[in-house]
Amino acid sequence: MNPKELRKYWREKLEVPPGLSELDIINFWKNEDKPYSKRVEAVKDYGRIFNKNILVETGTFHGDMIVAVENCFDKIISIELDLKLYEEAKQKFFHEPNVEILHGDSGKILMDVLNDIHEPCLFWLDGHYIPNTNYTARGELDTPIMQELEQIFNHYCKEHVILIDDARCFIGPNPVLNGYPTIKELKEFVYKKNPELTFEVSDDIICIFKKKVSKNDI
Template sequence: MVTLTIYEGDKDYVAPSIHISKENLEKYGVGDTFIETGTYIGETVDHILTTDFKNIHTIELNDQLYKDAVEKYKDEPRVTCWQGDSVDCLKTVVDNLDGPATFWLDAHASGPLQGGKSGGTPVLDELDIIASHPCKEHTIIIDDCRLFGSNEWSYVSRDSAIKKILEINSKYNIYYLDGHIPGDVLWATLK
């Protein structure tokens, strides 16, 4: 069991990405493609670059954050940066997948950063796009589960997300791993 320590002295502190550790990716991840919605400042991509994923796609709505990511990863041939609403960009990425992938769904409104056309979080629309792919064996990870049911996430419920996941494949196992707070990251996997 991993213990998460919350540091309260710095308002800009972000908990370490233990929820997406190499150990968890090796245990639960699938395929050679990692797809992230919500690039932000690239912390997840930085971490994924230390793994064996051959293709890394990251999608960012905010124009400046996208430009920063393009600059940051310009010399990383495994990374493709997409700019736009995650629903639109994810559809293009998923349509070009030829096998299972690991999805990190983290696109959502956050403080001054506004959500896209889906409102506070596009997670249900993103799950619909994943469901449209013929492969039903992806690993799906949803970050920030503490925000389910909140105004910031347009009141999207955890139950509605799990229902969509199980419609993709009723054999998914659902795990909650620690993130910013304990149990904050949902992993849906067949492992």
């Protein structure tokens, strides 16, 4: 299957055929990646449309998302696993009173964050390991997404809005990443937790929210 056919297959089915090589997968990810501006726009738009005052981010990295949307939220909490990146971000946002940088595995400590939150939030879940790099942390799992979602759904607030970055990585077992569920498995998990939720994929972002909004609003 050539790259064009693979992209078409993915966009129609939100899955990839079995047996892809490591090179096939990496090239597919590169081709399906979207400009970072699309991610920033999504966080801003969903925060505005659903009137969220708090953004919770997993995967701080260099703090680019925080810088881009800081003025859109009253409070931003970001969790970073890599100690060096955490320390850099902590220093970078030291003088920003509405930004809190935490160190740890979001798959384990997100509930600690939620215990101090008493209103629905916007979640930007981007705590994924990036393959073939030495500048992102790799936890016990290449993605803690199922643990993150479990903790969010266990919170007493049921109006959270969830955005998951890098939808193209959720293709199940493959030669590059371990522990990634498929889009179908994620969708089934979400609907099992709350069948009233909307589950959509757009611009390489998985969007989960309770009420349906018009595409013209996003």
